Amino acid sequence: MKRPYVIIVSEVSVDGKLTLYRGASSKELMSLMDEEAYRYLHEIRAKVDGIMVGCETVRTDNPSLTVRYVKGKNPVRVIPCSTANVPIDANILNTEEAKTIIATTKRAPAERLKKIEEKGAEIIVAGEELVDFDALLPELYDRGIKTLMVEGGASINWEFIRRRAVDEIRLIHLPVIVGGENVPTLVGGEGIKRLKNLLHLRIRAHFKRGHQLITEWEVVS
Numbered sequence: 001m002k003r004p005y006v007i008i009v010s011e012v013s014v015d016g017k018l019t020l021y022r023g024a025s026s027k028e029l030m031s032l033m034d035e036e037a038y039r040y041l042h043e044i045r046a047k048v049d050g051i052m053v054g055c056e057t058v059r060t061d062n063p064s065l066t067v068r069y070v071k072g073k074n075p076v077r078v079i080p081c082s083t084a085n086v087p088i089d090a091n092i093l094n095t096e097e098a099k100t101i102i103a104t105t106k107r108a109p110a111e112r113l114k115k116i117e118e119k120g121a122e123i124i125v126a127g128e129e130l131v132d133f134d135a136l137l138p139e140l141y142d143r144g145i146k147t148l149m150v151e152g153g154a155s156i157n158w159e160f161i162r163r164r165a166v167d168e169i170r171l172i173h174l175p176v177i178v179g180g181e182n183v184p185t186l187v188g189g190e191g192i193k194r195l196k197n198l199l200h201l202r203i204r205a206h207f208k209r210g211h212q213l214i215t216e217w218e219v220v221s
Contacts, residue, residue, distance in 0.1 A: 001134065001137065001165070002141050002142075003137035003138060003140075003141055004050065004137060004141055004147055004148035005146060005147045006148050006160055006165055006168075007048065007150065008160065008168070008170070009149055009151055009169075009170045010151065010152050010172070011029060011033060011171075011173075011174055012171055012172070012185075013029065013173075013174050014173065014176065014177055015177050015179065016186050017178035017180070017183045017184065018183075018186065021180060021182075021183055023060065026057070026060075026152075029176075032174050032176065033174070034210035034211055035069070036212070037209050037210050037212040038069050039209070040172065040214060041172065042067050042068055042070045042072075043072075044170070045066075045067045045072070045074075045075055045149060046071070046073060047147070048075050048147040048148060048149040049144060049145040050076040050077070050078050050145035050148045051075040051076070051077055051148070052079070052080070052149070053065065053079065053156065054079070054081075054155055054156040055080065056153060057151075057153050057156075058090050059085075059087060062087075063091060063092065064091040064092065064097065065077045065092055066098055074097060075098065076099045076101060077092050078101045078103060078140060078145070079100065079101070080131040080136065080159075081103070082104060082105045082107065082108070082129065083107060083109070084102055084109070084113055084123075085112070088116070095119060096120075099122070100120070100122070101121065101122045101143075103126050103131050103136050103139075104126075104131065105125065105126070105128055105129060105131060105132075106127070107128070124136065133159050133160070150166075154184040154187055157186060157187045161187050161192075162189060162192075164219075166219055168204075168217065170216045170217070171186075171215050171217075172213075172214055173212060173213040173215065174212065175213075200220050201217040201219055201220065202220045204217060204218050
């Protein structure tokens, strides 16, 4: 499949959690990161063509997804959202800062799409009921997004993992334990049920930025 080079990037607790509880903002855990870890995150943003988070992350965290802490260009923001249910006052719809693409489906209300377009964002319709990533990724590639940083959450990460459409995973490890059976982890979805189908990684680098351990992994199969 013609697609961007995909890098999943996330901060995770030692037990792999993304938030303190389901529905909580990931910004709470990210507040434990020091400036050097933030700088690492934004260095990646400055080097990629596009950055993706799910619409639930937009609704919960209201991120800007722009480059700060370092100098560099803002990547194109890509938000998959089956019903285009993105708040009209969301930071990602401030298109003076960076271009935004909302990837949605044929069931998204036309009135909502019109409001989003009036904010300056581009709409890509990819799928009937759910966003079809197999259709979306080539569209992004054709729009010049050759490298894509995926900052989650867990459901979005699963869409890439299950398709084997990821090339690298980079993790900022937070030295805390969260626990909780229903707390989102790095990858959600139905999971891989067979040993032979597991996604295999090879560690490329491990180092500290500030007080945080960073690990960088290459997908090998």
